[in-house]
Amino acid sequence: MDLLLDAVVTGVLLGCFYGAVSLGLSVSFGLLDVPHVAHPAFLVLASYGVFIINEQYGIDPLIAGLLITPLFFVFGLIAYRLYYETFEKRGSDAGVRGIAFFFGVAFIIEVLIIIQFGVDQRAVTADYIGKSWRIADTRIPYRMLVAFAVAAALTIVLTLYLSRTFMGRAIRAVAQDQEALRLMGANPIRVKQWAFGIATAVLGIAGALLIIVAPVDPTLDRAYIGRTFCVVVMAGLGSMSGTLVAAIILGVAETIVTTMVGASWAPAISFAMLLGVLAVRPQGLFGRRS
Amino acid sequence: MKRSGAAFWIGAAAFLAVAFVMTKVIGNQYPFFAGYVILQFIALAVAWSILGGYAGYVNFGTSAFYGVGVYASVFLVKAFGAPLPVQILTAAAIGALMGFALGLLTLRMQGIFFSIATIALTIIIETVVTNWRYVGGAAGIQIQRPPVTAPFDNYVQLLFFIQAVLVVLAVAISRYIQNSWIGRGLQALKDDELAAECSGVPTLRLKLLACVISGALLCAVGAPGAMYLQYADPSSAFNLNYSVSTLAMSLIGGTAHWIGPVIGAIVLSTTQQLLTVTISSEVNVLVLGVMLVLFVVGAPEGIIGLARRIFHRSNEGRE
Amino acid sequence: MTMAPEAPAPLLRIVSLTKRFGGFTAVDNVSVDIRPGERFGLIGPNGSGKTTLINCISGAFRTEPGTVLFRDEDITSLQPHMRTRRGIARSFQIPRPFRSMTVAENLMVALDFAAHEHVSVAQRRDTMMGILTQMGLASKANAAATQLSQVELRKMELARAMATHPKLLISDEAMAGLSSSEVDEVLDLLMSLASHDITIIMIEHIMQAVMRFSDRVMCLDAGKIIAMGTPSEVMANQRVQEAYLGT
Ligand SMILES: Nc1ncnc2c1ncn2[C@@H]1O[C@H](COP(=O)(O)OP(=O)(O)OP(=O)(O)O)[C@@H](O)[C@H]1O
Numbered sequence: 039m040d041l042l043l044d045a046v047v048t049g050v051l052l053g054c055f056y057g058a059v060s061l062g063l064s065v066s067f068g069l070l071d072v073p074h075v076a077h078p079a080f081l082v083l084a085s086y087g088v089f090i091i092n093e094q095y096g097i098d099p100l101i102a103g104l105l106i107t108p109l110f111f112v113f114g115l116i117a118y119r120l121y122y123e124t125f126e127k128r129g130s131d132a133g134v135r136g137i138a139f140f141f142g143v144a145f146i147i148e149v150l151i152i153i154q155f156g157v158d159q160r161a162v163t164a165d166y167i168g169k170s171w172r173i174a175d176t177r178i179p180y181r182m183l184v185a186f187a188v189a190a191a192l193t194i195v196l197t198l199y200l201s202r203t204f205m206g207r208a209i210r211a212v213a214q215d216q217e218a219l220r221l222m223g224a225n226p227i228r229v230k231q232w233a234f235g236i237a238t239a240v241l242g243i244a245g246a247l248l249i250i251v252a253p254v255d256p257t258l259d260r261a262y263i264g265r266t267f268c269v270v271v272m273a274g275l276g277s278m279s280g281t282l283v284a285a286i287i288l289g290v291a292e293t294i295v296t297t298m299v300g301a302s303w304a305p306a307i308s309f310a311m312l313l314g315v316l317a318v319r320p321q322g323l324f325g326r327r328s
Numbered sequence: 329m330k331r332s333g334a335a336f337w338i339g340a341a342a343f344l345a346v347a348f349v350m351t352k353v354i355g356n357q358y359p360f361f362a363g364y365v366i367l368q369f370i371a372l373a374v375a376w377s378i379l380g381g382y383a384g385y386v387n388f389g390t391s392a393f394y395g396v397g398v399y400a401s402v403f404l405v406k407a408f409g410a411p412l413p414v415q416i417l418t419a420a421a422i423g424a425l426m427g428f429a430l431g432l433l434t435l436r437m438q439g440i441f442f443s444i445a446t447i448a449l450t451i452i453i454e455t456v457v458t459n460w461r462y463v464g465g466a467a468g469i470q471i472q473r474p475p476v477t478a479p480f481d482n483y484v485q486l487l488f489f490i491q492a493v494l495v496v497l498a499v500a501i502s503r504y505i506q507n508s509w510i511g512r513g514l515q516a517l518k519d520d521e522l523a524a525e526c527s528g529v530p531t532l533r534l535k536l537l538a539c540v541i542s543g544a545l546l547c548a549v550g551a552p553g554a555m556y557l558q559y560a561d562p563s564s565a566f567n568l569n570y571s572v573s574t575l576a577m578s579l580i581g582g583t584a585h586w587i588g589p590v591i592g593a594i595v596l597s598t599t600q601q602l603l604t605v606t607i608s609s610e611v612n613v614l615v616l617g618v619m620l621v622l623f624v625v626g627a628p629e630g631i632i633g634l635a636r637r638i639f640h641r642s643n644e645g646r647e
Numbered sequence: 648m649t650m651a652p653e654a655p656a657p658l659l660r661i662v663s664l665t666k667r668f669g670g671f672t673a674v675d676n677v678s679v680d681i682r683p684g685e686r687f688g689l690i691g692p693n694g695s696g697k698t699t700l701i702n703c704i705s706g707a708f709r710t711e712p713g714t715v716l717f718r719d720e721d722i723t724s725l726q727p728h729m730r731t732r733r734g735i736a737r738s739f740q741i742p743r744p745f746r747s748m749t750v751a752e753n754l755m756v757a758l759d760f761a762a763h764e765h766v767s768v769a770q771r772r773d774t775m776m777g778i779l780t781q782m783g784l785a786s787k788a789n790a791a792a793t794q795l796s797q798v799e800l801r802k803m804e805l806a807r808a809m810a811t812h813p814k815l816l817i818s819d820e821a822m823a824g825l826s827s828s829e830v831d832e833v834l835d836l837l838m839s840l841a842s843h844d845i846t847i848i849m850i851e852h853i854m855q856a857v858m859r860f861s862d863r864v865m866c867l868d869a870g871k872i873i874a875m876g877t878p879s880e881v882m883a884n885q886r887v888q889e890a891y892l893g894t
């Protein structure tokens with residue numbers, strides 16, 4: 039029983055971390071319908087960015103993550119522009135070619151990282167990595183607590199941004215009705231590009247969390263395709279708080295399976311849940327009203 | 329129509345004859361090692377296109393079918409010492425069933441959700457195999473090749489020839505589908521499912537059929553892979569690279585005609601084989617990524633699309 | 648004028664059909680019988696549920712409560728292609744050609760899959776050319792579907808529907824956006840298709856066309872039938888006039 043409680047606590051923390059790495063996708067895929075399978079590759083790329091800054095200048099990984107967000111924001115702007123010009127503008131089967139396109143991009147990022155850093159795992163150093171907090175028999179690593187806190191903060195900030203600011207509301211509107219937005223005098227493409235920029239910028243911090251939580255290797259992105267898409271689809275496309283809840287469900291499920299059955303089954307959990315959700319609701323759990 | 333049919337079969341026979349003669353006159357083993365991989369990708373790309381190209385359902389589960397093919401062989405060899413033809417036929421049967429199940433489970437999903445679901449299926453099956461001790465688990469398993477049978481002197485040559493036969497089989501089936509009512513129905517539902525239904529096309533049944541045929545072929549192509557490497561492990565057999573390579577080859581060649589995936593597979597896998605030898609295997613994944621992006625962006629109809637456009641232009645020039 | 652001879656069984660019988668999208672009721676408890684050989688006009692302001700009703704008849708939507716009978720057979724739970732094979736064909740309000748095909752190939756899909764008996768390829772080609780000629784599209788047989796003009800697209804949709812060898816043809820605003828001479832052209836076509844064996848339901852906003860074409864007219868508003876009768880009766884109806892002026 040203790041084991042189970044342990045697993046739930048660990049799972050909730052892990053889930054919050056999954057939430058943080060999925061938030062960007064929740065915007066890019068959930069709200070903008072971009073089949074962004076390169077999202078996890080960008081995430082790993084961010085981790086390597088954090089790794090460089092941390093190693094070269096000894097800067098705390100979270101601050102390093104913050105430092106690279108502007109860069110990732112610009113990446114996002116460029117990536118969406120490219121995607122828009124080549125797929126959305128041309129119209130037909132954007133989804134199909136888009137997903138192939140992003141897979142290509144993911145592979146390119148993977149290989150470039152391998153060429154630069156090799157296939158070995160990389161880790162960062164900070165005070166809170168490696169130590170843990172004991173309550174009764176349970177040990178909670180500080181790095182998971184950091185992940186938990188940052189994830190919660192990120193979710194709150196993004197939720198507020200999307201509901202309180204003009205641009206945030208425009209982003210939500212563009213997901214629902216482009217025409218209405220155009221009538222309001224806003225340019226939907228600009229709004230989407232901005233939103234994609236935000237979605238990618240968030241990856242700066244998410245990438246820092248990824249490498250704080252565990253060492254990172256160039257092909258780690260593949261494990262996160264399932265996790266991030268599982269979370270976003272379960273959450274109901276485009277809902278930030280839903281993302282956090284779905285991520286916690288996934289985190290708990292993975293931890294319980296890992297402790298009860300074995301770690302070798304963990305990779306299938308997210309995909310099995312994803313498949314289950316899609317089988318019941320082919321258009322995603324809470325398919326947006328069209 | 330009749331004449332092009334005869335030409336096709338003569339070409340296929342000539343192709344097999346050349347493959348056979350090669351095993352007789354080339355002493356060096358390397359060309360067969362490399363050739364096997366190229367042939368395997370041609371067959372995979374052609375098989376993939378039946379669902380991914382004609383029907384437009386982008387299946388990222390090639391690795392799942394390929395891996396199941398490999399492990400079907402592993403299991404049959406370990407349990408019964410089954411010969412190669414039995415391995416391939418069993419793999420095909422399993423692949424057909426898998427295709428059917430995949431179809432039932434996922435064909436109601438649209439576009440990207442279908443693609444994501446096929447990735448999910450791949451990882452789930454890989455995880456199951458990883459946890460299956462009997463076939464070696466995560467560590468993998470060594471496979472003993474049986475002695476080679478006449479007329480071949482060497483097992484790799486035998487595998488090379490068998491893969492050539494699978495290529496001919498895959499192409500013949502794909503070509504038949506393209507030219508028959510099945511192909512017309514798939515093309516219609518790819519263009520517009522509702523309009524196809526309202527023209528009498530039983531879209532669900534046709535998609536299931538495409539899934540079954542494509543799945544059977546993909547699995548069959550994977551089956552000799554165990555004997556080829558004399559070794560199998562889940563993370564290589566189910567590697568996502570198979571899915572993306574196959575998809576890339578079909579898109580690069582063009583999916584509107586059966587020849588497209590053949591051309592794409594030859595171009596891409598030959599390049600990759602050359603690069604693997606001369607530079608490194610990382611670079612060939614890079615090439616895969618770059619070519620995929622370039623073609624998807626610059627030539628959405630692939631090489632055959634480019635060729636058609638050039639052909640049309642020169643025709644118009646003449647008039 | 649009002650007298651369509653007392654026909655035997657209806658060709659199509661719709662019984663208390665309702666279609667909801669979430670909480671919104673697009674078609675509300677509609678019941679109607681369509682007689683064999685009839686030219687039936689379906690009108691109603693924008694968003695009144697005409698296309699939705701057609702989608703329920705052709706099987707694109709599942710109806711929640713409600714029954715659709717075609718030639719005395721309950722087809723409520725049949726998939727669209729089964730309905731097509733039984734003889735229900737339709738055109739789409741926004742044309743949906745098979746874009747990667749030529750005009751001839753578009754028709755061949757319908758001939759290949761909806762054909763009632765097995766006929767040779769050569770015979771099917773003859774049938775196809777016959778239909779294209781009747782529709783005035785013979786010269787476009789080998790043109791790509793994407794190269795057609797608006798009026799040609801509309802005609803091709805009707806031709807493709809005809810290629811399924813229908814008993815009931817439903818035309819959803821085949822004349823929208825056409826010039827007045829083109830409207831006459833398409834209207835003449837529909838008149839020529841209507842016969843004892845082919846019953847036509849025509850959805851249209853252009854009133855002269857509806858008046859000229861229809862034996863009987865039904866008007867929907869907010870998913871409900873508000874009037875039914877001869878064209879002149881329906882036009883004179885108070886509620887119909889309000890519905891049209893009100894929007
Ligand atoms: N797939 C759908 N999901 C949700 N609502 C829908 C859907 N299809 C139609 N509607 C709604 O149902 C109502 C009826 O639409 P319908 O297309 O049947 O009207 P119509 O009479 O054909 O109008 P028009 O003359 O403009 O073609 C509309 O309010 C429309 O917004």
Ligand SMILES: [Mg+2]
Pocket residue numbers: 697698699740
């Ligand atoms: Mg309508």
